[in-house]
Amino acid sequence: MKKRLLPEIFITAAFILLCAAWPGEARAAWRAVGDVQSVERRPDGVVLTLTSGARAAVTFHDLEVIRVRLAPRGAFGRDFSYAVEPKDRKTVAAKISETRDEISLSSLDGTTVVIRRRPFLITVRDPRGRTIVEDDPARPHAFDPETGEVEATKLRPEWETYYGFGEKAMPMSRHTQHLVMWNTDTYGYPRGLDPIYQSIGFFIALRHHGDLPRAEPYPRGHAYGLFFDNTHRTHFDMGKTAPHRYTFGAQGGELNYYVFTGGRERTPRRVLQDYTELTGRTPLPPLWALGNQQSRWSYFPEARVREVARGFRETRTPADVIYLDIDYMDGYRVFTWDKTRFPDPPKLIGDLRRDGFRTVVIIDPGIKVDMNYHVYREGQAGGHFVKDEKGAEFHGTVWPGTCAFPDFTSAAAREWFASYYRRHLEEGVAGFWNDMNEPGIFLSETTPKPDIYHHPMKTFPLDARHAGDGEPGTHARYHNVYGMQMARATFEGLRKLRPDERPFVLTRAGYAGIQRFSAVWTGDNVASWDHLRLSIPMLANLGVSGVPFVGSDVGGFSGNPSPELYARWLQAAALTPFLRSHSEAGSNPHEPYSFGPRFTDINRASIELRYRLLPYLYSVFREHTQTGAPVMRPLWFEYPADDRTYLNEDQYLVGRDLLVAPVVTEGVTKRKVYFPRGDAWVDWWTGKRYEGGTEAEVEAPLDRLPLFARAGAAIPTQPVVQHTGEMVGLPLTLVVVRGADGVSSFYEDSGEGYEHRRGGARTTEVTQRGNGLDIARRGDYRGRRVGALELLGVGAAPPRVLMGGDIALAHERFEPASGRLVVPLPVDAPVSFTIVP
Numbered sequence: 001m002k003k004r005l006l007p008e009i010f011i012t013a014a015f016i017l018l019c020a021a022w023p024g025e026a027r028a029a030w031r032a033v034g035d036v037q038s039v040e041r042r043p044d045g046v047v048l049t050l051t052s053g054a055r056a057a058v059t060f061h062d063l064e065v066i067r068v069r070l071a072p073r074g075a076f077g078r079d080f081s082y083a084v085e086p087k088d089r090k091t092v093a094a095k096i097s098e099t100r101d102e103i104s105l106s107s108l109d110g111t112t113v114v115i116r117r118r119p120f121l122i123t124v125r126d127p128r129g130r131t132i133v134e135d136d137p138a139r140p141h142a143f144d145p146e147t148g149e150v151e152a153t154k155l156r157p158e159w160e161t162y163y164g165f166g167e168k169a170m171p172m173s174r175h176t177q178h179l180v181m182w183n184t185d186t187y188g189y190p191r192g193l194d195p196i197y198q199s200i201g202f203f204i205a206l207r208h209h210g211d212l213p214r215a216e217p218y219p220r221g222h223a224y225g226l227f228f229d230n231t232h233r234t235h236f237d238m239g240k241t242a243p244h245r246y247t248f249g250a251q252g253g254e255l256n257y258y259v260f261t262g263g264r265e266r267t268p269r270r271v272l273q274d275y276t277e278l279t280g281r282t283p284l285p286p287l288w289a290l291g292n293q294q295s296r297w298s299y300f301p302e303a304r305v306r307e308v309a310r311g312f313r314e315t316r317t318p319a320d321v322i323y324l325d326i327d328y329m330d331g332y333r334v335f336t337w338d339k340t341r342f343p344d345p346p347k348l349i350g351d352l353r354r355d356g357f358r359t360v361v362i363i364d365p366g367i368k369v370d371m372n373y374h375v376y377r378e379g380q381a382g383g384h385f386v387k388d389e390k391g392a393e394f395h396g397t398v399w400p401g402t403c404a405f406p407d408f409t410s411a412a413a414r415e416w417f418a419s420y421y422r423r424h425l426e427e428g429v430a431g432f433w434n435d436m437n438e439p440g441i442f443l444s445e446t447t448p449k450p451d452i453y454h455h456p457m458k459t460f461p462l463d464a465r466h467a468g469d470g471e472p473g474t475h476a477r478y479h480n481v482y483g484m485q486m487a488r489a490t491f492e493g494l495r496k497l498r499p500d501e502r503p504f505v506l507t508r509a510g511y512a513g514i515q516r517f518s519a520v521w522t523g524d525n526v527a528s529w530d531h532l533r534l535s536i537p538m539l540a541n542l543g544v545s546g547v548p549f550v551g552s553d554v555g556g557f558s559g560n561p562s563p564e565l566y567a568r569w570l571q572a573a574a575l576t577p578f579l580r581s582h583s584e585a586g587s588n589p590h591e592p593y594s595f596g597p598r599f600t601d602i603n604r605a606s607i608e609l610r611y612r613l614l615p616y617l618y619s620v621f622r623e624h625t626q627t628g629a630p631v632m633r634p635l636w637f638e639y640p641a642d643d644r645t646y647l648n649e650d651q652y653l654v655g656r657d658l659l660v661a662p663v664v665t666e667g668v669t670k671r672k673v674y675f676p677r678g679d680a681w682v683d684w685w686t687g688k689r690y691e692g693g694t695e696a697e698v699e700a701p702l703d704r705l706p707l708f709a710r711a712g713a714a715i716p717t718q719p720v721v722q723h724t725g726e727m728v729g730l731p732l733t734l735v736v737v738r739g740a741d742g743v744s745s746f747y748e749d750s751g752e753g754y755e756h757r758r759g760g761a762r763t764t765e766v767t768q769r770g771n772g773l774d775i776a777r778r779g780d781y782r783g784r785r786v787g788a789l790e791l792l793g794v795g796a797a798p799p800r801v802l803m804g805g806d807i808a809l810a811h812e813r814f815e816p817a818s819g820r821l822v823v824p825l826p827v828d829a830p831v832s833f834t835i836v837p
C-alpha cells in the first residue's frame with residue numbers, strides 16, 4: 001500500500017472542502033427525467049420510456065407495496081438486492097388504464113398509482129382515493145448524467161414526522177433533518193453526527209390528521225413507509241431545505257424505491273410488517289443471548305476473565321455472557337489466541353460454561369499481511385481479498401498493522417472466511433462479534449484511533465474492487481453492504497457448522513436487511529447523560545427500521561460514568577432487547593458490581609428485573625418473527641392515533657404491554673410520564689392506575705425504574721435466576737394486570753435449536769373478560785406450568801379468586817404497598833378462574 005501520511009492540517013482542509021463541495025448545490029448538470037414517451041404494459045405494472053432517455057418501471061410488489069425503478073441511462077441493471085430476502089414472489093396483478101394525461105395502476109384492494117405523463121410524476125392513493133404520497137411537481141425525478149447521481153422529491157404535508165433510517169444519533173422524529181448513509185467508524189460520536197455505522201434507507205412517515213369529519217373510518221394517524229434500496233452513498237433531506245418537500249438520492253445506481261401504503265389500516269405496524277416481509281426478520285435468538293452480557297476492551301489474561309465471572313456470581317448479579325475483545329488474539333490475528341494470555345481456551349471456556357457463562361469473541365475483517373499466518377496465506381491463495389483499482393490486493397492499516405480484507409460480497413470469500421469459525425466453535429465459543437466492518441481503517445500507523453469522523457481515507461478507496469455477487473463493482477457501490485455481508489458470512493457459516501443451534505452474531509455496521517443475520521449495537525457511545533438520553537430514540541428507531549435485536553453499551557463506551565449514571569443507564573437498558581455493558585480500554589471498571597456496595601444492590605435489582613421478565617421478552621422476540629414488530633417500541637408505533645406520542649423520546653414500550661420511563665437526568669428522583677391514549681396503565685411497583693391520555697409525575701428514587709403495565713394484559717414472569725440455564729422447569733408467575741378486559745399471549749419453546757419450527761412450541765392465551773380469567777394453550781411443547789397468579793392493580797380491598805366458578809384458592813397473599821394479590825396455584829389447577837370483587 002502507498003503510505004499516505006498527510007499532515008493533519010491538510011486532512012482537515014480536505015475534509016472541509018469535501019463537505020462544501022457535496023452535491024445538491026450546483027444543479028447545473030441535473031436533468032429532469034422528462035415526459036412519458038411510451039408505455040409498455042406488464043402484468044404487475046408499466047415500464048415507461050421517458051424523453052430524457054431514462055426508463056422507469058412502476059409496479060405492484062404486493063397489494064399495498066409499490067415499487068419504482070428508474071434507470072437514468074435507460075437500461076435497468078440486474079434485478080438483485082442485498083436487502084431483499086431471496087424468496088419466491090408472486091406477481092401481483094395490476095389493473096392498468098390510460099387517458100391522454102395519465103396512466104393509472106390499481107391493485108386488487110384498490111390501492112392506486114396515478115402517473116402523470118407530462119412530466120412524469122407519481123401519486124399514490126389509498127383505496128378510498130386519498131393521497132398517501134405524491135411527487136413534488138416542481139422537482140420531478142432527476143439525474144445528473146455526468147456524475148451518475150439520482151434523486152426523487154415528494155411533497156411533505158405539514159406535521160408529517162419521519163422515523164426509522166436505521167441508526168442515527170438524532171431525536172425521535174427525523175423531520176427537518178438531513179441524513180446521509182455511508183457506514184462510518186465514529187468513535188465517541190456526538191449527538192447529531194451523521195452518518196454513523198449503519199445504512200438503512202427506510203422510514204415510516206406518520207401524519208396527524210387533525211379533527212376529521214365523523215365519517216372518517218381511519219384512526220387519526222396515518223402511516224406509510226418508503227424504502228430507498230440503493231447501496232451507494234445516499235442522502236435524505238426530510239424537509240430541512242424546504243419544509244414542504246423531502247428529497248432522497250444517491251451518488252450512483254438506480255432510483256429503486258418501495259412505497260408501503262400500510263393497506264387499509266395505514267398503521268405503522270402494517271407498514272413495518274410489509275417492510276420486513278421484503279427485507280426479512282430476525283429469527284429467534286438463543287435464549288441465553290437475551291440474558292445479561294458483560295464486555296470490556298478487553299478482559300485479559302484468562303485469570304481476569306475468571307475473576308469477572310466470579311464477581312458476578314459472588315455478588316449474585318445475574319449474567320449469561322462474557323466477551324473477549326481484541327486482546328485475546330495473537331497480534332490481533334483473527335482466529336488465533338495469544339497463548340500467554342490464554343494458554344488453554346477450551347478449558348477456560350468450558351469452566352465458564354459450567355458456571356453458566358457463554359463466551360463471545362470479537363472477529364474483525366482485517367487480516368494481517370503475514371506469510372506466516374495461515375489465514376492470510378489461504379486467503380491470498382484463494383483470491384478472497386478486496387482488490388485495488390489495478391487489481392492488486394488492497395492493503396490498509398488496522399489493529400494488526402498492514403491488512404488485507406476479505407471481499408464479503410463474494411460467496412466464495414464468505415464461505416472461506418466462515419470456515420475458520422469451526423475451530424472456535426470446537427473450543428466452545430458460543431457467539432461472534434463483528435466489529436470495524438464499515439469497513440473502518442486507520443488514517444495511518446500513527447493514528448490508531450480513527451479520530452476524524454468522515455475522512456474518505458478512513459475506509460477503502462472508492463475505486464477498490466468488489467465481486468458484488470456476480471455484479472462486480474467499486475467500493476463506492478458496495479461500501480454500505482460490506483459489514484452486512486460480513487455478518488452474513490458469520491451467520492450463514494454458523495448455520496452450516498452447527499445446524500442445530502441458533503447463531504448469535506453482533507455487528508457494528510449494516511445495511512437494510514441486516515436483521516436477518518445479526519444483532520446490532522450502537523458503537524462507541526460516550527459515558528454522558530446526553531448519550532443515555534440519546535440511546536432511547538436511537539434504539540427505538542432501529543427497531544422500526546426492521547432491526548429488533550439492538551442495544552447500546554451500558555454506561556457508555558468512552559469515558560467513565562459516575563455510579564449514578566451507570567445505575568440509571570442499566571435501569572434504562574434493563575429491558576432493551578440486547579443488554580450489554582461494554583467499555584473502552586483504560587477506563588475505570590464498568591462491571592455492575594464495581595461501583596460500591598449500594599450500587600451493587602441497585603444494579604443487581606435492574607438485572608434481576610430483566611431476568612424476571614425474560615419469559616415476556618422472549619415472547620416479544622417471537623412476535624417479531626411473526627409480524628416484524630420491534631421488541632423495543634416507540635410509543636407512536638402502538639398509538640399512532642395519539643399525536644402526543646409522536647415526539648416522545650424518553651419512554652418506550654417493550655412489546656405491547658410494558659411501558660418504561662427511565663430516568664435520564666442527573667440528580668432527579670421524580671419524572672413526568674405520559675400515558676398514551678387508548679389504554680390504562682398500572683404502576684408495576686405500586687399498583688396505582690393511570691388513565692391513558694394523561695401525564696403524571698411519578699416517584700423515581702435511585703433504586704427504581706418507573707415501569708407500567710397495560711391494564712388488561714397478562715405478563716409471564718419467573719423467579720430470579722443467575723443465568724438462563726437455571727430457568728428449566730421453574731414455574732411461571734402470571735402477572736394479571738387488572739382494570740380492563742383484554743387478551744394477551746405468551747410463547748414458549750426450548751430456547752435453542754429449531755424444534756420450534758416443527759411443532760416444538762406452545763402459545764398460551766390469557767383472556768380477561770369481566771370477572772372471568774381464562775387460560776388457553778396451543779402447541780405441543782411441554783412448557784412450564786403457571787405456579788402462581790399475581791393480580792396487579794387490585795386496590796385496597798383485594799378480590800377473591802375462585803377456581804372455575806366455585807372453589808376459593810387458599811394461601812392468597814395481599815401486598816397492599818404494591819397493589820398485588822398473589823395466588824399460588826396447585827399443580828392441577830384448572831384453566832378458568834373467577835375473580836370476585
Ligand code: MIG
Binds near residue numbers: 435557
Ligand atoms: O478501534 O475492539 O466499537 O466496541 O471495544 C476500536 C476494540 C475497535 C471498536 C468497537 C469497540 C471495541 C473496540 N473497537
